[in-house]
Amino acid sequence: MMKTITKLTVISLFTMYLVSSCKKGAEEQNNTSSPPSNTVSSHTVKPIAIELSQLYCKDLQPGDIMLKCVDETNSFNKKIKWTQKIAKYNNYRIIHAGIMKNSEIIIEAAGTGLSERSILEKNAHVGYIVYRANNAEMAKGVAATAELFHAIHMQHNSIQYNKKGLFPSVIFKSGKPKSPEEMDKVYEKIIAGKNNPMFCSQFVVYVYQWVSTQMGIPAKEIFNINDKRVPPAKLAEILQGNKSFTEVGYLIGNEH
Secondary structure: OOEEEEEEOHHHHHHHHHHHHOHHHHHHHHOOOOOOOOEEOOEEOOOOOEEEEEOOHHHOOOOOEEEEEOOOOOHHHHHHHHHHHHOOOOOOOEEEEEEEOOOOEEEEEEOOEEEEEEOOOOOOOOOEEEEEEOOHHHHHHHHHHHHHHHHHHHHHOOOOEOHHHHHHHHHOOOOOOOOHHHHHHHHHHHHOOOOOOEOHHHHHHHHHHHHHHHOOOOHHHOOOOOHHHOOHHHHHHHHOOOOOEEEEEEEOOOOO
16 A cells, blocks of 8 residues: 655655665764755755655556665765765765666666666665656657667667766756757667667656657757756756656665
């Protein structure tokens, strides 16, 4: 049975989420002398009363965006966390993102390139915040496109992990979305089996922008930024208050 939590602010939900999925990081945050910040990057965000639920795999849908909290046992995760913290992202503990293929399998740009993994097995010990596209057809198209890209990657190794692009994206925070023609060129390159490296949140943003343009919806109405300029913490920032998405709930570590 789904547990419902009412009238939580984004900040209080995030604190509870960290306690359950990133205990070490949460203790570090709670031991600081300054009060919790309600800012995201350099922009002030007013806490909003919302209703969010603890989710389980059975509640997830194709196209859901999964924001993963830092795994303190993973050295690369910690590097991303501290880089984002230095860049003053309030959501610096969000260090990874992916797209759900179905209620169990996530498609994500990771160290081995574009991968499909079960969240009941890989990373079952960490928590996720879940965002869902309000346009159900778009979400289905995104899941299908992500699945197609993965199938091509398995044959041609066409979407390797863009490690070199991840850390600059934390620093260079602006940039217009690609034009439809530019996005088509990326799509055609991938379909042809040519390598087009992407990091996790870049992959999420690009796929949503490309699918939206195929539906006649300008990319800027979904994510008004270049996909290369969106580290995980930035994606979390953009999704907060984004009219195209709804924050539907969260998964607690070891309770997927």
